[in-house]
Each structure stands twice: as C-alpha cells, then as structure tokens.
Amino acid sequence: MAHWLYKSEPGVWSWDDQVAKGEAGTYWDGVRNPLANKNMKAMEVGERGFFYHSNEGKAVVGVVEVVATWAPDPNDAKGTYGAVTLKAVEKLPRPVTLAEIKADPRLAEMVLVKNSRLSVQPVTDEEWAMVRALGGLEP
DNA sequence: GCCAACGTTGGC
DNA sequence: GCCAACGTTGGC
Secondary structure, three states: OOEEEEEEOOOOOOHHHHHHOHHHOEEOOOOOOHHHHHHHHOOOOOOEEEEEEOOOOOEEEEEEEEEEEEEEOOOOOOOOOEEEEEEEEEEEEEEEEHHHHHHOHHHOOOHHHHOOOOOEEEEOHHHHHHHHHHOOOOO
16 A cells, blocks of 8 residues: 655644544645645555644644545646545654654655655555654554 | 745746 | 746745
C-alpha cells in the first residue's frame, strides 16, 4: 500500500480540527495543483499518510487514513479538481520536525525536502517507517 | 517580512 | 505552443 503526506497550515486546518471530525473524516478540498490532484486520484481506501503542519510548527504531527476515494469538488466548475476524504488515526507521541527530516541523510530524498511546495505528496515505504520511528510510533 | 521556487496565465 | 510575467507557497 502506498503512503502519502498531506500539508496543512494549522491556522487554517490543524491536526486538532482533523481529530475533532472523528470517524467521518474530512473532505480534503481546496487543492488546486495538478500533481497533488493526481496523487489523490491514485489513492485507495485504507491507505495511510502523514499529517504535516506547514508554516507554524513545520512538523509531521499525526497519521490519517483514506476513508473515501477521490471525488470531484463541487466548487470546481470544471470538475477537474477533487479530493479524498481523510480521518485521523493516530497522533505522533512526538512530532517530527522538518529540521530533523532535513538533518537525516536517509530522508534527504523525501518530496517534502525536494519539492517543499507540493501539498499532497507520496512517501516511500522506507521513509514511512523512518518517520514513524522518529515520531515514536510502532512500525 | 523577505525571497526563492514553482505553477499558472496570457500575449504573441 | 512558447515563454515572460506574475502570483502564491512556504521556509527562513
């Protein structure tokens, strides 16, 4: 199963907001980047990803799971863009900061480092395991 | 608050 | 269809 990373500014949509949505989850709308959109179209129910706080915090703070596959965004007249629905699964015992990720040579190839502006990005199995370990989660 | 990197727009 | 100009994102 593929893994992902979702960025959100905590001032707009934070991890706590996500947790408050519970099992129903949130429609991850507002993405208007073709590559991020493509990534979401490739997702399947049950796939997990990291929840990352950009700007403030700059850290991976939790794990989310896809509960519904990609659906078109009603606010996009052309129907080009859409989103998946995500629910919070587990919080990291300790957040993994961008500085830590950058400091680790094994994580130097992460999209988060290479293309910091992409809002929905793939994470490799190795990176997934590494960041989970740094965050204090079980493998 | 600044600025680099990237994506998008629009003129040709 | 190309590419310069512009706007936005996000780290610092």
